[in-house]
Amino acid sequence: MTQTTLKPGVVTGKDYETLVTACKNGGYALPAVNVTSSSTANAVMEAAAKAGSDVILQLSNGGAQFYAGQGMADGDQAKILGAVSCARHIHLVAEQYGICVVVHTDHANKKLIPWIDALLDWSEKRFKRLGKPLFSSHMLDLSEDPMEFNMSESARMLKRMSKMGMSLEIELGVTGGEEDGIGGEFDDTADNSHLYTQPEDVLEAYNKLASIGHFSVAASFGNVHGVYKPGNVKLRPEILKNSQALVSKTSGGNNPLNLVFHGGSGSEKAQISEAVSYGVFKMNIDTDTQFAYSEKVGNFVDENPKAFKYQIDPENGTPYKKFYDPRKWIREAEKGIIERLQEAFDDLGSKGKSLAK
Numbered sequence: 001m002t003q004t005t006l007k008p009g010v011v012t013g014k015d016y017e018t019l020v021t022a023c024k025n026g027g028y029a030l031p032a033v034n035v036t037s038s039s040t041a042n043a044v045m046e047a048a049a050k051a052g053s054d055v056i057l058q059l060s061n062g063g064a065q066f067y068a069g070q071g072m073a074d075g076d077q078a079k080i081l082g083a084v085s086c087a088r089h090i091h092l093v094a095e096q097y098g099i100c101v102v103v104h105t106d107h108a109n110k111k112l113i114p115w116i117d118a119l120l121d122w123s124e125k126r127f128k129r130l131g132k133p134l135f136s137s138h139m140l141d142l143s144e145d146p147m148e149f150n151m152s153e154s155a156r157m158l159k160r161m162s163k164m165g166m167s168l169e170i171e172l173g174v175t176g177g178e179e180d181g182i183g184g185e186f187d188d189t190a191d192n193s194h195l196y197t198q199p200e201d202v203l204e205a206y207n208k209l210a211s212i213g214h215f216s217v218a219a220s221f222g223n224v225h226g227v228y229k230p231g232n233v234k235l236r237p238e239i240l241k242n243s244q245a246l247v248s249k250t251s252g253g254n255n256p257l258n259l260v261f262h263g264g265s266g267s268e269k270a271q272i273s274e275a276v277s278y279g280v281f282k283m284n285i286d287t288d289t290q291f292a293y294s295e296k297v298g299n300f301v302d303e304n305p306k307a308f309k310y311q312i313d314p315e316n317g318t319p320y321k322k323f324y325d326p327r328k329w330i331r332e333a334e335k336g337i338i339e340r341l342q343e344a345f346d347d348l349g350s351k352g353k354s355l356a357k
């Protein structure tokens with residue numbers, strides 16, 4: 001078996017497709033971690049380097065806005081400029097981590113279509129100059145709109161993107177829970193049957209989009225955003241298997257679809273493995289890495305309470321600069337992400353499998 005290799009750094013176009021195919025053929029997946037700052041972005045790349053795994057970094061619209069600055073008067077501009085700024089940061093430094101990095105955006109619903117179109121304007125400018133877009137892939141989540149609109153808009157977007165070798169992630173069926181105000185309702189006491197994707201819809205999407213460009217599908221199989229009490233979420237990974245089998249009948253091949261698992265936080269390990277075996281190459285994780293980042297700060301403040309109240313100890317004159325210097329406690333937070341992601345790389349089977357050479 002020949003081992004495919006890629007140059008370290010951000011991968012787009014054919015390199016991105018190579019990476020996705022390697023994941024599916026190798027029976028492993030990559031974590032897609034939401035980042036909101038250079039600190040979280042760097043921590044995710046460092047975590048991947050430590051694990052010898054490739055990785056996906058993604059921005060939600062809210063994360064992008066935060067990256068540009070929560071105080072920026074024009075919030076819509078902040079969402080655009082923050083995403084561009086973070087993507088440029090990743091392009092600049094990723095190679096130094098020695099792994100392959102995918103740059104992605106997270107859920108964009110109907111009202112965020114202009115956000116993605118604006119990001120494509122930026123990618124088109126960059127593509128003209130450097131032959132590489134800013135993002136490897138965007139997500140368009142029109143799962144709450146009629147299927148017809150979801151398909152026509154996805155096709156329009158993918159036509160624009162495929163010219164630059166960009167991939168599109170679509171959503172079919174509604175992922176429960178909310179993320180930046182996007183996502184389906186999730187009531188953990190109710191019957192959540194609307195949270196399951198219909199394989200027939202997946203086949204329709206494949207027939208409409210496969211000839212236009214590279215795309216992936218966030219299929220809903222009972223997964224929810226966020227972490228809930230155990231037992232209330234009924235994952236049904238066989239929905240993924242059935243979707244692959246249905247599409248395979250017309251297209252041939254094993255696991256023809258590129259599947260994405262949303263709401264990876266708090267999921268059972270056996271069901272993660274099962275989902276990966278059905279062609280999931282990307283598992284989104286946000287809530288668990290948010291907690292890992294914050295938990296370390298909480299511990300650090302608990303251990304050094306005076307350093308967060310006084311610059312100099314009022315009783316014994318000890319200076320606390322080396323504790324309240326933000327680099328000190330933000331670094332602790334980064335270590336939290338780095339540790340938590342080692343577990344994710346293990347769960348997804350991607351440790352030591354980086355294609356970067």
Ligand SMILES: [Zn+2]
Pocket residue numbers: 107175179225262263284
């Ligand atoms: Zn999601």
